[in-house]
Every structure is written in C-alpha cells, then in structure tokens.
Amino acid sequence: MSDKDTSRSELTQLIVKAQAGDSQAYMQMLERVGQLVERFMYKRLKASDLVEDLVQDVLLNIHKALHTYNSEYPVEPWVYAIARNRLNDHLRKIKKSVEIQVDADSIPEQAADAEIRALDLQALDRAMSKLSEDQRKIVTLLKFDGKSLKETATEMNMTVSAVKVAAHRGYKVIFKELEV
Amino acid sequence: MGKSRADLISDLSSQLKPVKVLSPIGPTILRWFVPSVVASLAVAGLLSLIFAGFDFSVERVLDAKFIIEQALLLSSSLAAGLTALMISRPGIDPTLSRLLSFGTLLLWSVLGMTVLDSFLLPEFAVETMFLGYTCLTVSTLSAIPVGISIHRMVTKGYVMNKPMALFFSILAATSMGSFALQFYCPMVTGAIKLVWHILPIYILSLVGVMLLQAKLKSK
Incomplete structure (x- = not known):
C-alpha cells in the first residue's frame, strides 16, 4: 500500500x-x-x-x-x-457583482475587482484570447487600465452603450471559459 | 494553519455530536419508489372516481403500446429520482449521474415519439383538447405526496446542485403521477396523452426550477 x-x-x-x-x-x-x-x-x-x-x-x-x-x-x-x-x-457571486456593475452606468473600472485579479492568471489569459480584438481592448481598458466607460468609448471611437454591450459580451465569454 | 482556522476547528470539534449516516442511494430510492407506486395508484384511483368517473379497462391496460408507455413512465420516474439523489449528494461520481440524467431524457424522447403518430388524426380536435384538464388535475394531485416524499429524501443530506436536484425530483414525481393517471384515463388518442399526460411533467419540472432559481437569486 x-x-x-x-x-x-x-x-x-x-x-x-x-x-x-x-x-x-x-x-x-x-x-x-x-x-x-x-x-x-x-x-x-x-x-x-x-x-x-x-x-x-x-x-x-x-x-x-x-x-x-x-x-x-x-x-x-x-x-x-x-x-x-x-x-x-463564490465565483457566481463575483459574476453577479460584475454583471451589476456592467448594468449600472457607473462602472468603477478602476477597481477591477481584487477577486477577478485573484483568478488564475493563465486561465484568464486563455479566456482573453477567445475575445474579439475590440472586446479584448475594451475589457483591458475597463478592467485593467482603470478607464471609465466614457473614456473607453472615446478611445475606441464607439458609443457608451456599444462599449457596455461589447464589455458584457466579453465578460460572458470570459466567465464561460473560466467555467464560472 | 492560521489561528482563526485552528479556532474554527476547535469550535466545530467541541460542537460535534454523533451523526446518523445517510443510507446508500440504492436502498433509499427503493424505499421511495415502491410505496410511491402504490400511493400514486391509490390517489389517482380515488381522484378519478371523484373528478372523472372511474375508468379502468383490462383491455386497454393489456395493450402493448400502453404497456410500453407505462414502462417508460415508470423507468423515467425511477431514473429521475435516482438522479435527484445522486446529484444532490457530495462524493458520488458525477459522470454516472450525468449519464443517468441523459438516459432519463432519452427515455422521455422515446415516449414522446410513441404518441406523435396520432397528431394528424381527425379525432384530435380542439374540443377534445380541453377535456384533458381533469387528467392534469388527477396526475398533479397524485404526484404531490410522491413529490414531497422524494423532496424530503433529497434534502436530508447536504444538498448540492439544488436547482437540478429539484428538477429531477419533480420529474420523478410527475412521471409517477402520470403513470398512475393512465390506468384510469379513458383517453387513448396519442396527441391528447402527449398534451395532457406528458407535457405537464416537463412544464411543472421547469416551473419548479425557475421558481427555485428566482428564490436563490433574490437571496
């Protein structure tokens, strides 16, 4: 034995x-x-x-x-x-809190939740690679560079609503990849 | 190990009381299944007398198609009950319970297909469609005690996958209710059976899950 x-x-x-x-x-x-x-x-x-x-x-x-x-x-x-x-x-709660943030106009992108940062970075990289180029840029600007929705919209030459939709779709792909 | 974890372990150890270990799944499901068949048949028989007039026909019961339908309903009920228990308890190999879940749904598909042939028959008229509400009443009421019984068995443990466990519990109970109803229901048209005997099983199961999810979300 x-x-x-x-x-x-x-x-x-x-x-x-x-x-x-x-x-x-x-x-x-x-x-x-x-x-x-x-x-x-x-x-x-x-x-x-x-x-x-x-x-x-x-x-x-x-x-x-x-x-x-x-x-x-x-x-x-x-x-x-x-x-x-x-x-x-626990991961469902994070997801819910991110969704609430996306739904609300005032996404405190600066914060890029500590818990999301805590997720396995390699897995996060893999999940990010599944996003379209625009989605990746938007998620990076919002969640990692701490830009506001308005700033991101200006930088991407898009409307705020379009940024919100793209970000939301991006998060969905990420959570699916992370099996949250 | 941090101090707070050590404190927690010490607290939990001081609260420990001997526990009664849950019975294995096999005997548990049989303890539910066998009395449930008898109970649902008795309740459906009584309700049929009250609501629709008792109609038990030996000729109909001995028909091959009827026997296949009943066998599928009963297997679905058993498989769904087993799945509810398996997915709700920790430590059971989930591959097996998933396979079982798919097996249950496959049985249902076969059952659905056995009645699709009669959709095009002229007797499947709009008027007859509305006669089926008594079937729904009888099968649902027959399923309630059976459902309460499986629900109590499932929630005896630490419950994992609550929505799916509830879905399969309701599926098990409503399948059993439909099984019992069919012995007393005079309707033989497949399409009516599909609409009034089978469809409610899915609808009630889905409604149950949706209500639970709404409740969990609101927490």
Whole structure:
C-alpha cells in the first residue's frame, strides 16, 4: 500500500470515528481536510486571504455534511465536491457583482475587482484570447487600465452603450471559459 | 494553519455530536419508489372516481403500446429520482449521474415519439383538447405526496446542485403521477396523452426550477 493509500484510509477512519462522535478524531480530520481544501483552492485562486476564507467556509460545510459521507466511497471526491460547490458559489457571486456593475452606468473600472485579479492568471489569459480584438481592448481598458466607460468609448471611437454591450459580451465569454 | 482556522476547528470539534449516516442511494430510492407506486395508484384511483368517473379497462391496460408507455413512465420516474439523489449528494461520481440524467431524457424522447403518430388524426380536435384538464388535475394531485416524499429524501443530506436536484425530483414525481393517471384515463388518442399526460411533467419540472432559481437569486 502506498503512502497516499495509507493516508486516504487513515482519513476515512477518522471520518468514520467523527461520525460516531469522537471529537479528537474529528479535530484531526478537519486539520487534514483543511490542508486538502487549501491545496484545491490555491490551485484555482491565487489570493491567500481569499483561500483561507474559503477553506474555513468549506470546513463549516463539511461539518454540516458529515452525515452524507459513506465510507464505502473514496473520501477525496466527497471533500472536493463540497469544496467545488463552495468555490462555484463564490465565483457566481463575483459574476453577479460584475454583471451589476456592467448594468449600472457607473462602472468603477478602476477597481477591477481584487477577486477577478485573484483568478488564475493563465486561465484568464486563455479566456482573453477567445475575445474579439475590440472586446479584448475594451475589457483591458475597463478592467485593467482603470478607464471609465466614457473614456473607453472615446478611445475606441464607439458609443457608451456599444462599449457596455461589447464589455458584457466579453465578460460572458470570459466567465464561460473560466467555467464560472 | 492560521489561528482563526485552528479556532474554527476547535469550535466545530467541541460542537460535534454523533451523526446518523445517510443510507446508500440504492436502498433509499427503493424505499421511495415502491410505496410511491402504490400511493400514486391509490390517489389517482380515488381522484378519478371523484373528478372523472372511474375508468379502468383490462383491455386497454393489456395493450402493448400502453404497456410500453407505462414502462417508460415508470423507468423515467425511477431514473429521475435516482438522479435527484445522486446529484444532490457530495462524493458520488458525477459522470454516472450525468449519464443517468441523459438516459432519463432519452427515455422521455422515446415516449414522446410513441404518441406523435396520432397528431394528424381527425379525432384530435380542439374540443377534445380541453377535456384533458381533469387528467392534469388527477396526475398533479397524485404526484404531490410522491413529490414531497422524494423532496424530503433529497434534502436530508447536504444538498448540492439544488436547482437540478429539484428538477429531477419533480420529474420523478410527475412521471409517477402520470403513470398512475393512465390506468384510469379513458383517453387513448396519442396527441391528447402527449398534451395532457406528458407535457405537464416537463412544464411543472421547469416551473419548479425557475421558481427555485428566482428564490436563490433574490437571496
């Protein structure tokens, strides 16, 4: 049996003991699960503060979902499913907040949300490459150069509405690529 | 590990109580399915007596097409119920549940096609279309207890993919309601069955999901 297998079976045993009410085993289990989730989140997000917040949220969800673990199944998919669920909720919130910003006239483009910056930059590059040239320029001006809608419209020689529409479509493509 | 995470772990550990582990999906779905078949048949029978006049015909029930339709409705109900449970619980291989979801929809397509042939028949007149509202009433009311039962089973766990879990729960319940109705409904025209027995299943499932999504969005 490899080290990985041993570690998995130990974790499974810890969860089974925790389900029976053993708080020492539960504490050890949460520490190990916390490390797994931290690696999972860090691969997808780069901001360490955000990772820590999400890890703690996932631990809370694991506490609520403890009765759903069946020891006949491997433990990692169970942990990652709960982690992915939390991550998707978080990314949906970012998406919603970006959509609200696009809908409102006053997009504080300067801010280029810290959380968007936190997304995996390589994935973001790949997503940006799927945009048309105009969309890419508009998203860059708005989200990375901190230009206002008006400034972007002037620079692109377009109306403000056309910029909003192009930006919105661009964001949609990005979110689709990032599987948000 | 940060101090706040250590504190959280310590808090959660101190709150720990023994938990009753959820039963595996196989036995759970059977615990829903078998009583649901009986309950929906009983409710539909009673409602048919009240609303439409009891019409159980051995000849109609033994017809090959009827048997195929019923088998598909029942398989759809079972597959949808299973999918609802699988996609709502963490740690179940999602590939399997996705395949199952597509399988359910495929069954429905086959079922839909079995009745399309009669759309062009002269008996499919506008007047007869409006007779079907009793079918809708009977099947929907028969589906309610079955739906509540699967919903309770799905929400016993930590629920993942809430909208899809709800969609498949309603699909399971309404398919079962339609299955029960067909034993008592005298209508044999395929198009009427499609409109009044089958279409409501999709519509009710979609409406349920839309309502849930609206509720989630408003949060």
